[in-house]
Structures are given as C-alpha cells and as structure tokens.
Amino acid sequence: MLWQLSLAALAGFAAWRWSSLQDATFTLDGITVPPQTVIVDPLMFNVIGEGGHYRQDSFTEFFNPTNTAPPFFQLFHPEFLRVLGDRPSIRSIASRPETIFAHEAPVWFPETDEVFFGSHCYGPKGWRDCSGNNFISIISMREVKDSVRASGSSIASLNVTVAKLDTPVVRQKTWGATGPYKSSLILINSGNVDRPSSLALMNPAPPYNVTVLFDNFYGREFNSLNDGKIHPTSHKIFITDPTYGFHQHFREPPMVHNQVYRFDPDTGNVRVVSDELVRPNGLAFSADGKTAYVADTGAAIGFLGRNQTLPATIYEFDVNPKTQVFEHRRVFAYIDAGVPDGIQVDKFGNVYSSCGDGVHVWNRYGILIGKFFIGKVSCNLVFAGDRNLVILAGDQVFLAEIAAGGINLAYP
Ligand SMILES: *[C@@H]1O[C@H](CO)[C@@H](O)[C@H](O)[C@H]1NC(C)=O
Numbered sequence: 001m002l003w004q005l006s007l008a009a010l011a012g013f014a015a016w017r018w019s020s021l022q023d024a025t026f027t028l029d030g031i032t033v034p035p036q037t038v039i040v041d042p043l044m045f046n047v048i049g050e051g052g053h054y055r056q057d058s059f060t061e062f063f064n065p066t067n068t069a070p071p072f073f074q075l076f077h078p079e080f081l082r083v084l085g086d087r088p089s090i091r092s093i094a095s096r097p098e099t100i101f102a103h104e105a106p107v108w109f110p111e112t113d114e115v116f117f118g119s120h121c122y123g124p125k126g127w128r129d130c131s132g133n134n135f136i137s138i139i140s141m142r143e144v145k146d147s148v149r150a151s152g153s154s155i156a157s158l159n160v161t162v163a164k165l166d167t168p169v170v171r172q173k174t175w176g177a178t179g180p181y182k183s184s185l186i187l188i189n190s191g192n193v194d195r196p197s198s199l200a201l202m203n204p205a206p207p208y209n210v211t212v213l214f215d216n217f218y219g220r221e222f223n224s225l226n227d228g229k230i231h232p233t234s235h236k237i238f239i240t241d242p243t244y245g246f247h248q249h250f251r252e253p254p255m256v257h258n259q260v261y262r263f264d265p266d267t268g269n270v271r272v273v274s275d276e277l278v279r280p281n282g283l284a285f286s287a288d289g290k291t292a293y294v295a296d297t298g299a300a301i302g303f304l305g306r307n308q309t310l311p312a313t314i315y316e317f318d319v320n321p322k323t324q325v326f327e328h329r330r331v332f333a334y335i336d337a338g339v340p341d342g343i344q345v346d347k348f349g350n351v352y353s354s355c356g357d358g359v360h361v362w363n364r365y366g367i368l369i370g371k372f373f374i375g376k377v378s379c380n381l382v383f384a385g386d387r388n389l390v391i392l393a394g395d396q397v398f399l400a401e402i403a404a405g406g407i408n409l410a411y412p
C-alpha cells in the first residue's frame with residue numbers, strides 16, 4: 001500500500017522507496033528535513049556493542065542519541081513527515097516553575113477555542129500536598145495563536161495567560177477530562193481521602209457548575225477514576241480506574257479490581273469492559289470505534305516506586321459491536337521511556353501517547369514513527385483543532401504546530 005502524500009510533498013520526498021506500510025523498505029537519505037526535526041535512523045542504532053553505554057533507567061535516562069536540546073521532533077520513520085508537514089514547530093507556551101499546574105485532564109472546547117486542564121495536587125510544587133483538591137485552569141488558544149503570529153519566525157518560548165478557575169468542591173481531584181458531551185466537559189474525578197471518585201459534567205462557562213453523573217458501582221466506591229473517552233459511534237463513556245489515589249496517598253487502599261468501565265448516560269448502567277490490565281490509564285478509540293487503545297502504567301507504582309519489568313505498554317482491543325466489551329487484547333506498543341499515560345488518535349489513524357520524555361507517535365500498526373521530544377514527563381495531551389497539539393508537561397505547556405489534527409472527541 002502506498003502512502004498518500006500531497007503532490008508538493010511527494011516532489012520533496014521522492015527519494016524514498018516503499019514496499020508496504022508494515023514492511024517498508026525505506027531510506028531516510030535525501031529527504032527534506034523539516035525545522036526542529038532530527039532523523040534517528042533505527043539502522044544507525046541497532047548495535048551499541050561492547051563497552052558502549054546501555055540505558056539503565058527508562059524513567060530518567062532517555063533515548064536522545066543526537067544529544068539535541070529539547071524541545072524537538074525525533075523522526076524514526078518517514079511516515080512521521082505526514083504528521084509534521086513542511087513547517088512544523090514545537091515550543092513552550094506557558095510555564096509556572098513553582099507549580100504542577102498542567103498535569104492531566106486536557107480538553108478542548110471548540111466554541112471558545114479554550115483548552116482546560118487540571119493541576120496535580122494543590123500547593124507549592126504540587127507533588128507533595130495531596131490532601132486538598134486540585135485546580136482547573138484555562139489557556140485561550142486565540143491568545144496562543146496571536147502570540148505565535150506576533151513572534152514571526154521565532155520559536156522562542158511564550159508565556160501566555162493561565163486562568164485558574166473557581167469550581168465547586170464536588171469536583172474532587174479531576175484527573176481526566178474529555179468531550180465536550182452535550183456542550184459540557186466530562187470530568188473524570190479521582191476523589192479524595194473523604195470524597196468518592198466520580199464522573200461529572202462541568203459547564204465550560206462561568207459559574208463552571210458541576211453535575212455528578214455517578215460515583216459508585218452498586219454502592220461500592222471506585223479506586224480513583226483516571227481517564228476516558230466518549231465512544232465515537234455509541235456515545236457511551238468509557239473510563240479507567242487504577243489505584244493511583246492510594247499510591248499518591250489521597251485514597252484508601254484498593255477497593256475494587258483495576259478495571260475499565262463503560263457508562264451509559266441514558267440508562268445509568270455501569271459495567272466492566274476489561275479487567276486485563278495492571279494499572280489501566282489513558283484510553284482512546286480509533287475513529288470508527290472498532291478499536292480501543294488502553295495504556296497500562298503498571299511499571300509506575302507511586303510511593304512504591306517503579307518497576308521496569310512491569311507493563312509500560314499500550315494494549316489494543318477489539319470493541320465488541322454488541323456488548324462493547326474489550327476483546328482480543330494484544331500489545332500495541334511497549335514504551336521505551338517511562339510509562340504511557342494519556343492517549344489521542346489523529347485523523348490518519350496514528351496513535352499518540354504522553355510518555356517519560358514527551359509524546360510518542362505510532363502508526364496504526366504500532367510502529368514508532370516519531371516523538372515530540374521535550375526531555376521530561378508529559379502526562380497528557382490534546383488536539384486543539386487541526387494543526388495544534390497541546391502537550392501538558394507539569395510546570396509547562398508545549399504547543400506543537402503540525403499538519404495532523406485529532407479525531408472528533410465530542411458528542412454530539
Ligand atoms: C510566566 O508567567 C508567570 C506569571 O506571569 C510567571 O509566574 C512565570 O515565572 C513565567 N515563566 C517564566 C519562565 O518566566
């Protein structure tokens with residue numbers, strides 16, 4: 001199968017030889033390298049050899065064989081050029097060095113072109129004091145685009161406004177978010193020492209009022225609901241429930257098996273669709289809803305540390321057309337840096353996940369084609385319309401301007 005390219009792009013990339021997507025015989029010689037992009041030809045790195053240096057720790061030591069200063073794009077396969085386009089850029093757009101203000105729960109609200117996201121725990125430096133609630137902030141993509149335009153050809157860091165919202169206390173530790181769903185944001189709340197995990201809707205405009213949709217499984221509490229998506233064809237809501245609340249000292253010890261749930265907002269039914277992951281985390285569907293991707297962050301165990309022999313893996317499932325149970329689990333990708341967290345899918349069917357060194361991108365067959373290398377942990381990411389990928393990195397937010405766009409996450 002040949003790779004579809006615009007004619008203009010084809011002229012520049014004519015040096016490639018292709019057989020098929022999965023079994024591509026390609027050469028990275030002679031291609032036009034886009035700005036901020038470094039080619040990392042796998043053939044150059046297959047052998048380290050005696051006396052060479054092998055990475056000891058996937059969480060702290062990254063694969064950056066060219067020693068390039070982040071942020072930049074690592075290209076492992078020419079298919080990544082279709083993601084990047086001719087004139088990509090990546091830069092920091094907001095930074096608050098004292099706070100983990102941009103942890104997870106990114107959601108783009110198209111009407112106002114705003115990106116909402118949640119902090120880690122409250123308090124200075126964010127990571128330590130987990131007893132209070134976290135906070136939700138907004139970045140205006142209009143302001144971002146104006147600032148980008150004003151900076152011309154410079155790719156220097158920007159520092160746009162981050163507006164912290166005043167939200168109701170019923171929203172306790174929002175760890176995931178998606179939508180919009182019927183013009184509200186879906187909040188996936190981990191809960192707290194004294195408050196249950198919940199799924200809720202939040203008004204994306206002041207007073208940011210919240211309505212909880214469910215907070216129990218037949219009277220039992222969840223561990224700490226984490227992330228999820230609306231299924232693209234059935235519009236049911238799927239959420240993951242690992243034990244990170246306990247592992248970060250703000251929830252009771254595990255109360256149920258770590259699972260993936262399906263919630264039907266019309267009937268109220270909550271059911272399990274997968275119990276096959278150690279710590280199910282980020283979740284995404286292919287655009288046709290037939291495939292589910294679920295990140296397993298088994299290797300990261302909070303206060304119990306890290307264990308590189310446990311999963312740092314995105315699994316792929318078939319979504320049963322009748323029951324929507326996740327079936328036929330198989331490995332989609334094993335991550336080389338940290339663990340895979342939030343997941344998004346682009347319009348070409350590529351899969352993106354936030355990992356220990358930035359965002360990794362695989363084609364639909366699970367071949368790593370490139371990275372948005374930021375040199376530090378990203379926990380989640382979201383497309384803010386076509387060509388704008390927003391990457392959350394704790395005390396920093398990055399914007400990548402690329403050719404790809406996300407699939408529709410909203411209902412209706
Ligand atoms: C960005 O602006 C915020 C608020 O104005 C400030 O606290 C922060 O230090 C700035 N970041 C940098 C890297 O200067």
Ligand SMILES: *[C@@H]1O[C@H](CO)[C@@H](O)[C@H](O)[C@H]1NC(C)=O
Pocket residue numbers: 184201202203209210211
């Ligand atoms: C917010 O409040 C308005 C006015 O009462 C209501 O119509 C809307 O449904 C509420 N939204 C949420 C998400 O609670």
Ligand SMILES: *[C@@H]1O[C@H](CO)[C@@H](O)[C@H](O)[C@H]1NC(C)=O
Pocket residue numbers: 307308309310
């Ligand atoms: C890591 O996990 C493996 C598999 O569960 C276990 O056998 C091993 O003891 C763990 N290592 C540490 C250091 O905890």
